[in-house]
Amino acid sequence: MVKIQLGTSIMGANELLARKNRAVFSEHDLLVANLMSSPGSGKTTILERTIESLKERLSIGVIEGDLYTDQDARRIEGKGVPVVQINTEGACHLDAGMVGRAYQQLVGHELDIVFIENVGNLVCPAEFDLGEDFKTVVISTTEGNDKPLKYPLIFCQATAILVNKIDLLPFTDFCLDKFKDDVASLNPAARVFQVSGRTGEGIEKWCDWLVGEVQRKRKESHRK
Ligand code: MG
Numbered sequence: 001m002v003k004i005q006l007g008t009s010i011m012g013a014n015e016l017l018a019r020k021n022r023a024v025f026s027e028h029d030l031l032v033a034n035l036m037s038s039p040g041s042g043k044t045t046i047l048e049r050t051i052e053s054l055k056e057r058l059s060i061g062v063i064e065g066d067l068y069t070d071q072d073a074r075r076i077e078g079k080g081v082p083v084v085q086i087n088t089e090g091a092c093h094l095d096a097g098m099v100g101r102a103y104q105q106l107v108g109h110e111l112d113i114v115f116i117e118n119v120g121n122l123v124c125p126a127e128f129d130l131g132e133d134f135k136t137v138v139i140s141t142t143e144g145n146d147k148p149l150k151y152p153l154i155f156c157q158a159t160a161i162l163v164n165k166i167d168l169l170p171f172t173d174f175c176l177d178k179f180k181d182d183v184a185s186l187n188p189a190a191r192v193f194q195v196s197g198r199t200g201e202g203i204e205k206w207c208d209w210l211v212g213e214v215q216r217k218r219k220e221s222h223r224k
């Protein structure tokens, strides 16, 4: 019997492309954040708020992944930053090849940071390295606090976790303490930020952390 390990070879090819992306991003002195979440958690709203807050301090670009539409990309474009849209035509995640091709459209903008908004899905986006510097998971209080235990991989990989719609917390059954305990049991190093895309609460703190990460990467790469 012949067995073809399709999964392995696809992942192998993705790893190579991710490594290539990572080298290009470093060469361009660029910090790249991969934003992941389930649909409706408010990634795009968070991104709009983040751009408003960071625009004066950093030069920002966005790669917007969506199944079919360009609605989110248009919202981001409205914030006055360069955006590249990737329509995956039904594919439920971004891969390193898509991101590498999209990034070519941003070269020349002399960016400090690029946000990649992944397709809304808590499962397979976590399995594809895009060459990013870190992964962020956005989770909203209206989704319930069982997500870390149900989708451990994505929470294990996240450097930063944003609990969005924190303004709605009193109206939900979301238990912040239980959520933080579950995250700590999976990934004790993860930074948890409580934010509201609607009111802007907590966005400054998250943005200050991002500025720190940009500076840290610069310092590290110049030491080499
Ligand atoms: Mg979106």
Ligand code: ZN
Pocket (backbone or CB within 6 Å): 091, 092, 093, 124, 125
């Ligand atoms: Zn997928």
